[in-house]
Amino acid sequence: MAWVRSITRLSRSSSIWKPANRFTSTISADPGLAGFSSSGSAFHAGLGPTSPGLDKPRLVVLGTGWAGCRLMKSVDAGLYDIVCVSPRNHMVFTPLLASTCVGTLEFRSVAEPIGRIQPAISTAPGSYFFLARCTAIDPDAHTVHCESVTDQGGVRDAMEPWKFKVSYDKLVIAAGAEASTFGINGVEEHAIFLREVHHAQEIRRKLLLNLMLSDVPGISEDEKKRLLHCVVIGGGPTGVEFSGELSDFIIKDVHERYSHVKDFIHVTLIEANEILSSFDVRLRQYATKQLTKSGVRLVRGVVKDVQPEKVILNDGTEVPYGLLVWSTGVGPSPFIKSLYFPKSPGGRIGVDDWLRIPSVQDVFAIGDCSGFLESTGKPTLPALAQVAERQGKYLSNLVNQIGKAGGGYRNAAANLELGDPFVYRHLGSMATVGRYKALVDLRQSKEDKGLFLTGFITASKMKNPRPLASFLTNHGRSVTRKSKM
Amino acid sequence: MAWVRSITRLSRSSSIWKPANRFTSTISADPGLAGFSSSGSAFHAGLGPTSPGLDKPRLVVLGTGWAGCRLMKSVDAGLYDIVCVSPRNHMVFTPLLASTCVGTLEFRSVAEPIGRIQPAISTAPGSYFFLARCTAIDPDAHTVHCESVTDQGGVRDAMEPWKFKVSYDKLVIAAGAEASTFGINGVEEHAIFLREVHHAQEIRRKLLLNLMLSDVPGISEDEKKRLLHCVVIGGGPTGVEFSGELSDFIIKDVHERYSHVKDFIHVTLIEANEILSSFDVRLRQYATKQLTKSGVRLVRGVVKDVQPEKVILNDGTEVPYGLLVWSTGVGPSPFIKSLYFPKSPGGRIGVDDWLRIPSVQDVFAIGDCSGFLESTGKPTLPALAQVAERQGKYLSNLVNQIGKAGGGYRNAAANLELGDPFVYRHLGSMATVGRYKALVDLRQSKEDKGLFLTGFITASKMKNPRPLASFLTNHGRSVTRKSKM
Numbered sequence: 001m002a003w004v005r006s007i008t009r010l011s012r013s014s015s016i017w018k019p020a021n022r023f024t025s026t027i028s029a030d031p032g033l034a035g036f037s038s039s040g041s042a043f044h045a046g047l048g049p050t051s052p053g054l055d056k057p058r059l060v061v062l063g064t065g066w067a068g069c070r071l072m073k074s075v076d077a078g079l080y081d082i083v084c085v086s087p088r089n090h091m092v093f094t095p096l097l098a099s100t101c102v103g104t105l106e107f108r109s110v111a112e113p114i115g116r117i118q119p120a121i122s123t124a125p126g127s128y129f130f131l132a133r134c135t136a137i138d139p140d141a142h143t144v145h146c147e148s149v150t151d152q153g154g155v156r157d158a159m160e161p162w163k164f165k166v167s168y169d170k171l172v173i174a175a176g177a178e179a180s181t182f183g184i185n186g187v188e189e190h191a192i193f194l195r196e197v198h199h200a201q202e203i204r205r206k207l208l209l210n211l212m213l214s215d216v217p218g219i220s221e222d223e224k225k226r227l228l229h230c231v232v233i234g235g236g237p238t239g240v241e242f243s244g245e246l247s248d249f250i251i252k253d254v255h256e257r258y259s260h261v262k263d264f265i266h267v268t269l270i271e272a273n274e275i276l277s278s279f280d281v282r283l284r285q286y287a288t289k290q291l292t293k294s295g296v297r298l299v300r301g302v303v304k305d306v307q308p309e310k311v312i313l314n315d316g317t318e319v320p321y322g323l324l325v326w327s328t329g330v331g332p333s334p335f336i337k338s339l340y341f342p343k344s345p346g347g348r349i350g351v352d353d354w355l356r357i358p359s360v361q362d363v364f365a366i367g368d369c370s371g372f373l374e375s376t377g378k379p380t381l382p383a384l385a386q387v388a389e390r391q392g393k394y395l396s397n398l399v400n401q402i403g404k405a406g407g408g409y410r411n412a413a414a415n416l417e418l419g420d421p422f423v424y425r426h427l428g429s430m431a432t433v434g435r436y437k438a439l440v441d442l443r444q445s446k447e448d449k450g451l452f453l454t455g456f457i458t459a460s461k462m463k464n465p466r467p468l469a470s471f472l473t474n475h476g477r478s479v480t481r482k483s484k485m
Numbered sequence: 486m487a488w489v490r491s492i493t494r495l496s497r498s499s500s501i502w503k504p505a506n507r508f509t510s511t512i513s514a515d516p517g518l519a520g521f522s523s524s525g526s527a528f529h530a531g532l533g534p535t536s537p538g539l540d541k542p543r544l545v546v547l548g549t550g551w552a553g554c555r556l557m558k559s560v561d562a563g564l565y566d567i568v569c570v571s572p573r574n575h576m577v578f579t580p581l582l583a584s585t586c587v588g589t590l591e592f593r594s595v596a597e598p599i600g601r602i603q604p605a606i607s608t609a610p611g612s613y614f615f616l617a618r619c620t621a622i623d624p625d626a627h628t629v630h631c632e633s634v635t636d637q638g639g640v641r642d643a644m645e646p647w648k649f650k651v652s653y654d655k656l657v658i659a660a661g662a663e664a665s666t667f668g669i670n671g672v673e674e675h676a677i678f679l680r681e682v683h684h685a686q687e688i689r690r691k692l693l694l695n696l697m698l699s700d701v702p703g704i705s706e707d708e709k710k711r712l713l714h715c716v717v718i719g720g721g722p723t724g725v726e727f728s729g730e731l732s733d734f735i736i737k738d739v740h741e742r743y744s745h746v747k748d749f750i751h752v753t754l755i756e757a758n759e760i761l762s763s764f765d766v767r768l769r770q771y772a773t774k775q776l777t778k779s780g781v782r783l784v785r786g787v788v789k790d791v792q793p794e795k796v797i798l799n800d801g802t803e804v805p806y807g808l809l810v811w812s813t814g815v816g817p818s819p820f821i822k823s824l825y826f827p828k829s830p831g832g833r834i835g836v837d838d839w840l841r842i843p844s845v846q847d848v849f850a851i852g853d854c855s856g857f858l859e860s861t862g863k864p865t866l867p868a869l870a871q872v873a874e875r876q877g878k879y880l881s882n883l884v885n886q887i888g889k890a891g892g893g894y895r896n897a898a899a900n901l902e903l904g905d906p907f908v909y910r911h912l913g914s915m916a917t918v919g920r921y922k923a924l925v926d927l928r929q930s931k932e933d934k935g936l937f938l939t940g941f942i943t944a945s946k947m948k949n950p951r952p953l954a955s956f957l958t959n960h961g962r963s964v965t966r967k968s969k970m
Contacts, residue, residue, distance in 0.1 A: 045703030089697060108591065115742050122742045131697040148701045153690040154639055157675055157793050159712075164703040190642055205638040212574060212616040216633045218530035218649040227644075257600050257607045308642045 046165035047083065047128075049142070050409065056081045056126060057408030059399060060144060060168035062134045064088050066385045067367025068174035069117050070392025071399075077120035079403035082127045083166055085134050087149040089114055092197055094385055095430075098242040101194070101203040102249035111197050130166070134175065137339060139360035142410045143167050153198065169410045170362050170399055173349060174392070177330035177368035177383055186306030191326035194238055203325060210322045211254065214261045227322035228265040231311060233303055234328035235271030236278075237431040240287060242325055243269045244434025247294040268297040268319065270311070276431060276439070278382070283439045286454045290433045330383050336369045344371030346380050353378075353421030355395055361411050364399075366391035381424055394422045531650035532568065532613075534627070535894065541566045541611060542893030544884060545629060545653035547619045549573050551870045552852025553659035554602050555877025556884075562605035564888035567612045568651055570619050572634040574599055577682055579870055580915075583727040586679070586688040587734035596682050615651070619660065622824060624845035627895045628652050638683070654895045655847050655884055658834060659877070662815035662853035662868055671791030676811035679723055688810060695807045696739065699746045712807035713750040716796060718788055719813035720756030721763075722916040725772060727810055728754045729919025732779040753782040753804065755796070761916060761924070763867070768924045771939045775918045815868050821854050829856030831865050838863075838906030840880055846896050849884075851876035866909055879907045 050058050059080040061068045068084070069091040075082055090111045099105040114129055115122035121129050131152075136145040144166050151158040179195060181187035192206070193199050210227040213219070219227075230246055232239045246267045255262045269275065269291065275298065276284050291298060299319075305312040311319040332347040341357050344350040348371035349357060355370065357363045367388035371380040381387045398418065399408075407413030428442035440453040535543050544565040546553045553569070554576040560567055575596045584590040599614055600607035606614050616637075621630040629651050636643040664680060666672035677691070678684050695712040698704070704712070715731055717724045731752045740747045754760065754776065760783065761769050776783060784804075790797040796804040817832040826842050829835040833856035834842060840855070842848045852873035856865040866872045883903065884893075892898030913927035925938040 047702060089693075106591070106593065113742075123744050125745075128700060128745065129697070130701050131694070132701055148698060148703070150694070150698060152694055153687075155687070155691045155694055156677075158694075159698065162701075162703050164701065166702070202638075202640070206640045208574075209616070209635070209637055209640055209643075212614070213633060213635060213644065215613060216615050216617055216647075216649065217532060217651070218633070218647050257598075259608050260613065 046146075047167055049167040050081070050169055052409050057169035057403065057410075058083055058126070058167065059170045059172065059408075060085065060166055061172045061174060062086065062144070063174035063176055063367070063369075064091050064114050065174060065176045065367055065388060066091070066094070067176075067388035067392040068172065069112075069114065070389045071172060071174065071366065071396045072114070072118040072121070072392075074393060074396035074400070075118070076400045076403065077118065077124060077127065079400060079408060080170070081124065082118060082121055083130065083168075084114060084118075084121060084128070085130045085132050085144065085146050085166065086114075087131065087133050087152075088196070089129060089131060090197075091117060092195075094195065095237075095241075097194055097197070097200050098238060098245045100197070100200045101207070101242065102245050102253070103204070104245060104248070107197050107201060110200075130164075132164070134335065135163075137171070137173075137363070139171075139357075139363055141167075142169070142171075142362065144171065168362070169408055169412075170402075171364070172395065172399075173357075173363065173365040173369060174367045174388075175333065175335060175369050177336070177348075178333040179326065180329050180331040181326070182328070184303055184306060186308075187326055190306050190308055191233070191324040194242060194325055194327050203323065206323050207249075211258045211261060211265075214264060215258065222320075224261070224264050225266075226309060226320040228261060229319075229321050230265070230267045230323045230325070231319055231321040232267065232269045232325045232327065233271075233311070234326065235269055235273075235275030235298075236327060236329060237276065237429070238327040239269060239271070239325070240275055240291065241432050241434075242327065243267050243291060243296045244294070244432055244437075246434075247291070247296050248434045251294065266297065267295065268299055270299045270301050270303065270313070270319070272300070272302045279429060279431070279439060279441045280443065283441055283454060287431070287433050287439055290437050294434050330368060332369070341365075342373060344373055344380050346371055348380065350374075352376060354398065354418045355391060355422055361414065364395055366395055384429075386427065387424060390424060391422060531631075532652055534652040535566070535654055537894050542654035542888065542895075543568055543611070543652065544655045544657065545570065545651055546657045546659060547571065547629070548659035548661055548852070548854075549576055549599050550659060550661045550852055551576070551579070551873035552661075552877040553657065554597075554599065555874045556657060556659065556851065556881045557599070557603040557606070559878060559881035559885070560603070561885045561888065562603065562609060562612065564885060564893060565655070566609065567603060567606055568653075569599060569603075569606060569614045570617050570629065570631055570651065571599075571614070572616065572618050572637075573681070574614060574616060575682075576602060577680075579680065580722075580726075582679055582682070582685050583723060583730050585682070585685045586692070586727065587730050587738070588689070589730060589733070592682050592686060595685075615649075617649070619820065620648075622656070622658075622848070624656075624842075624848055626652075627654070627656075627847065629656065653847070654893060654897075655887075656849070657880065657884075658842075658848065658850040658854060659852045659873075660818065660820060660854050662821070662833075663818040664811065665814050665816040666811070667813070669788055669791060671793075672811055675791050675793055676718065676809040679727060679810055679812050688808065691808050692734075696743045696746060696750070699749060700743070707805075709746065709749050710751075711794060711805040713746060714804075714806050715750070715752045715808045715810070716804055716806040717752065717754045717810045717812065718756075718796070719811065720754055720758075720760030720783075721812060721814060722761065722914070723812040724754060724756070724810070725760055725776065726917050726919075727812065728752050728776060728781045729779065729917055729922075731919075732776070732781050733919045736779065751782065752780065753784055755784045755786050755788065755798070755804070757785070757787045764914060764916070764924060764926045765928065768926055768939060772916070772918050772924055775922050779919050815853060817854070826850075827858060829858055829865050831856055833865065835859075837861060839883065839903045840876060840907055846899065849880055851880055869914075871912065872909060875909060876907060 057080055059082050061072055061084045064086040072082055090113045093110040096105055096110045100107050100110055120127045132146040132148045134144050135147050147163050148161045150161050179193045192202050214224045214227045232243050250265050254265055274284055276287055302314040303311055304314045309320055342350040349365040349369055350373035351365050351370050352358045353376055355364050355366055357365055368383040372378040402413045402416060405416050407416045426444050428440055430440045432438040542565055544567050546557055546569045549571040575598045578595040581590055581595045585592050585595055605612045617631040617633045619629050620632050632648050633646045635646050664678040677687050699709045699712045717728050735750050739750055759769055761772055787799040788796055789799050794805055827835040834850040834854055835858035836850050836855050837843045838861055840849050840851055842850055853868040857863040887898045890901055892901045911929050913925055915925045917923040
């Protein structure tokens with residue numbers, strides 16, 4: 001049975017399976033395979049089915065966000081070979097991403113390589129990280145179809161992508177959601193999202209470039225004002241935190257280092273409804289006061305059109321900008337939409353109480369791409385890191401338990417007792433609003449009464465202030481306003 | 486005389502000088518002004534002449550390399566307004582750049598913002614940094630012509646560049662040289678230089694991308710070998726240090742973190758003559774031995790053509806590569822070539838014993854863009870950081886001395902006594918060859934006899950080993966082989 005092992009080293013033994021050589025590729029795209037399809041004809045290169053007794057069962061994870069990484073961290077690498085397929089080889093600590101845009105934190109501090117989260121992926125012979133996107137899932141054949149990602153970071157001479165297949169015993173879809181543009185023209189082209197490290201890098205580059213350009217002679221005053229107008233669309237935690245970080249940056253760094261242009265730079269936060277709408281009303285008022293005090297202009301408005309140098313609102317107002325950051329929430333990605341699995345309200349993949357996709361064997365979905373099926377009677381959970389992290393942790397326990405009970409291989413877990421279903425308990429929400437001030441809302445849901453806090457850390461005593469991290473560790477003196485409603 | 490001050494705030498008082506508004510630009514490119522030309526007709530926007538008694542004299546510095554930054558660091562900001570024109574707002578500590586490509590050092594550790602080197606540039610009302618390129622010098626009108634640089638770092642929606650002029654009382658040309666391609670086809674398109682932080686970032690991105698791609702199923706063994714073949718052209722200190730860093734990275738990080746592909750990655754260093762030809766013969770032999778021992782293949786060859794995935798040598802050999810780094814030395818840039826000043830042998834701007842351009846008033850040239858005129862009887866100095874740094878330091882003293890003696894304004898220093906001329910004394914050369922090993926050559930010139938060293942630092946005791954920095958500070962136990970010839 002030596003050939004069974006050889007599939008994990010396919011490129012060395014091309015006599016058995018034909019590798020998808022990009023020069024002489026004979027492999028077509030299988031366009032009909034966006035959802036269920038068992039066209040198990042000529043195999044692509046890839047990892048074939050595992051063989052009980054010779055291989056460990058293979059757990060395939062799609063995605064390296066909060067859900068997927070938390071899962072992989074705790075999956076027992078003695079029970080499973082872990083194969084991760086993702087266009088990103090690291091996890092991003094998204095709540096701190098806003099701080100990297102202005103240099104409060106270094107980019108490296110908010111990204112963790114997947115090989116450090118789960119060392120087996122770098123070292124175990126049957127565990128891999130594949131820099132690729134999943135393009136289709138074939139649940140009958142227990143196979144995912146993938147395409148390599150070859151053009152990251154604007155690298156020159158990038159290769160053509162190629163296709164391959166990976167067989168799974170257990171599959172976890174943790175592919176996340178994508179930023180919503182609401183179909184508004186120009187968003188993709190001109191606005192920058194704030195979801196990945198390269199977004200934060202682009203924001204930083206553009207901010208610094210605009211600061212420098214606005215000081216070069218020959219620029220008109222209007223143009224200078226436009227260049228230095230930072231507009232943030234969306235008043236959720238990300239938008240509010242980024243606005244706060246920006247105003248901190250202006251008050252401190254711009255006044256020190258770009259003092260020639262300090263009177264020209266401004267931040268405007270545009271939100272259709274109220275900022276931080278999921279937070280308690282008093283926290284919203286506190287945030288509004290703090291942001292306004294630190295110079296952020298809050299504008300109620302709906303964006304109609306985005307042009308290269310200005311945003312047009314529904315009421316016709318034109319807002320010129322030099323930097324435009326878009327953080328209006330997330331929705332299902334085209335990949336998630338393309339899957340023929342039953343969906344939860346909102347278009348996410350529908351899961352049962354144990355985060356399984358009930359219509360097929362051995363497939364789970366967690367994080368922003370998934371939601372409870374209506375039949376469970378549970379509400380769709382918000383697209384929060386907290387939810388994804390908790391689901392990843394729960395599912396790692398579940399797959400470990402299944403593996404220990406001998407249900408790791410394909411179709412072997414159908415009759416196992418799965419234990420307690422997943423229950424989400426909200427531990428509270430938090431957002432920073434700049435200048436070392438933050439909000440914490442500890443209510444279970446928007447409708448509940450409960451404990452919430454606002455507070456600040458004394459900045460003067462901190463050499464390297466890191467707003468959120470400091471607040472979390474309660475470093476320094478902290479004054480809180482508590483209220484039991 | 487209020488209008489004299491207003492020129493430094495031109496964009497606010499467009500009644501006097503017309504700003505080059507990019508929407509309604511009426512300014513032509515003055516193509517005839519590549520060298521000397523006094524077409525002092527309609528002024529562009531910019532900084533006009535200073536007025537003794539109202540303004541400080543203005544020192545304009547072109548460039549932010551070793552020479553320009555060392556100069557600006559020590560120029561007395563009480564004597565001069567300092568205006569720096571450069572396409573880069575920071576200085577790069579080039580000898581450590583190779584270490585950033587593989588993560589030994591962080592990019593931020595090798596770059597220093599100009600505003601921190603000379604704080605007056607960020608804060609003093611008449612001192613500026615302009616993100617721009619100098620396009621022409623008009624020594625009769627004491628004016629430089631500049632064009633803004635608006636497209637750094639692949640920023641989207643970059644503005645169109647615009648032109649402006651800056652009047653100077655003293656001008657220092659420290660615009661550096663550029664990497665030589667020797668006219669070889671394909672170098673610019675496919676090879677990466679190693680002179681700027683963004684080069685190091687591109688190398689790191691490509692190296693990591695290739696490591697990840699080589700592990701994706703469906704790639705042939707030949708293609709995997711190509712992807713993981715790192716080829717370095719040029720065996721000077723930069724090429725040798727980068728090869729050493731790469732082999733360290735392979736021996737340590739790749740074996741740990743990319744263990745699936747560790748047997749496929751290789752480094753080849755191609756040099757037409759001998760590696761480190763400016764070093765003593767015994768040091769060369771030591772370097773050759775160390776590099777070979779750590780797995781670097783040394784190839785004697787001359788590159789004829791560079792194609793997207795392979796290098797063709799003069800003898801017809803084809804060398805496939807996944808990463809190609811080009812470090813074969815530097816030559817005059819098109820800007821330096823375009824200047825009509827007398828040149829030194831090698832095409833650099835010719836200077837006298839005091840680093841002045843003798844044919845005109847108030848203009849100096851330092852660093853890789855300058856060389857002694859043949860009339861001085863001194864040899865052209867090598868294009869080394871050490872030379873540039875020493876020239877910057879010397880010239881800062883000289884301009885301070887001129888300023889104190891009342892010669893700061895234009896045409897005011899003609900009859901001043903300048904004191905000692907610039908004399909270069911070589912303090913020795915150093916290169917690291919990876920694995921905490923380095924060479925130090927303390928001879929005054931290639932022909933001299935003298936002291937040289939090789940040595941290593943015990944790595945096991947260092948938590949965050951930084952080869953060169955550690956060697957410089959003599960941190961840890963060091964064994965040296967000394968030889969008095």
